[in-house]
Amino acid sequence: MVIDIIGAGIGGLTTAIALEQKGFKTRIFEQAEKIKPVGAGIILANNAMQVYKKLDLNDTIKNNGNPISSLNITTPNLKLLSKVDLNYFEQKYEVKNIAIHRGILQQILIDQLKSSEIILNHKLKSVIKNGNELALSFENGKNYKSSTLIGADGINSVVRQQLFPKNKIRHANQSCWRGISDYNLPPDLRNELNEAWGKEGRFGFVQISEDKVYWYALKSFMKNKDELTFNNVKEAFYKFHPTIKDIICSTSMQHINKAEISDLKPTKIWYNKNVCLIGDAAHATTPNMGQGACQAIEDAFILSECLSKYEVNKAFNEFQKIRLPKAHQVVKISWIIGKIAHYSSPFLIKLRNTILRLTPSSVNKKQNESIFKLGNI
Secondary structure, eight states: OEEEEEOOSHHHHHHHHHHHHTTOEEEEEOSSSSOOSOSOEEEEOHHHHHHHHHTTOHHHHHHTSEEEOEEEEEOTTOOEEEEEEOHHHHHHHSOOEEEEEHHHHHHHHHHHOSSOEEEOSOOEEEEEEETTEEEEEETTSOEEEESSEEEOOOTTOHHHHHHOOOOOEEEEEEEEEEEEEEOOOOGGGTTSEEEEEOSSEEEEEEEEETTEEEEEEEEEOSSOGGGOOGGGHHHHTTTSOHHHHHHHHTOOGGGEEEEEEEEEOOOSOOEETTEEEOTHHHHOOOGGGSOHHHHHHHHHHHHHHHHHHSOHHHHHHHHHHHHHHHHHHHHHHHHHHHHHHTOOOHHHHHHHHHHHHHSOHHHHHHHHHHHHSOOOO
C-alpha cells in the first residue's frame, strides 16, 4: 500500500519519516517547484523533540539549532512578568526545546527520507472519491490515483475544502512579521525565548544559531490588514527595549515575511474512510503557544503508530480520538492568549500584568505538563 501525502511541510515530511520507519511506502506531493531554505525560525517544544528522539533525529536537530531552557513573558522593557523554567521537562523527557531555522529543519527531514518520493511542482486542484479510490488532479495537468490520502496542506487545505467542507477560518485581526536577523544576543538571553507584551502588540525573539536571531512581531489592526507594513514596525516598537530595536534594525528586508493571523474553528471530523487531515489542515492554531508545528509533529507520530496497528479506517478513527482533544485545547487556549496579549486598555494591561506576576510557577508547570505529554496508543 502506498500512502499519499499532500504537502511537504514539517508535518508532511515528519509523517513520511514516521511511516517509512513503520515499513510503509509514501509519495509526497508538494506545490513548490523547488525546496528552498526559506522561512523564518521555529521553536520545537519538548513534545515535538520527544517525537524526533523516537525518530532518531534528536541529535541532528539539536546540533543545528539552539537549546532553549526558559520561556519568558516581559514588559516592553524586558522586565519579567512570567517565566516557564523548562529544566524540569528537560530532565523528565531527556530532550531540550530547540530553536532552529525552519529551512534547515526542513532539509534535515528531507535528508532523513529513504524511500519516499517527493513530487515537486504539484499543487492540488481537486480530489474526487470514486468508491475506495481517490482521483487527484493537479494544476499542472497531471493526474494520479490514490488508495490512502493524508492532507498535510495547511490552513487553506484543498483536501479539507473539498472533502470536509463544513469548516471556518477565523481571523484574529492581527498581523505578524517574522524575520531572521544577523545578531548575537547577550549571554544571559541566548538560551531563552523572550516575548515582550505592550499595548495591542508584542515582540518575541530567540537565538537560533551562533549569529542568527529569529524574531516575530504582532500588531492588532482595526479594519485593513494591509495598513501595517514593515516600514512602520520600527515605529510600532520604538518604545520597546534597545535590544529589540537593534534586532529590527539589523534585519534585511528580504529576511522578513508578513502574514495575517488566523486559525481553524475546531471541527470534530478529521477523516473520512481512507482520507485523513493532519496539522494545520485539521487544527490550525494561532501561534501564541508556539505549538502549531509541534502539534503537526505529534500528529505524525500518533498517526504512524495507529496505521502500524490497525487497518486504515480504524487507524484514522483511533488517531482522531487520541489527538483531537489535545489539539483543540491548544487552539482554544492559544486564541484566548492572543486576545489577552493585545489588550489596549491601560487598566486591563495593568490587571493582566499583575495576574501574570502573581501566577504561581506550579500553574505554568501544570499547563505545560499537559502540552508536553504525548498521547498513548
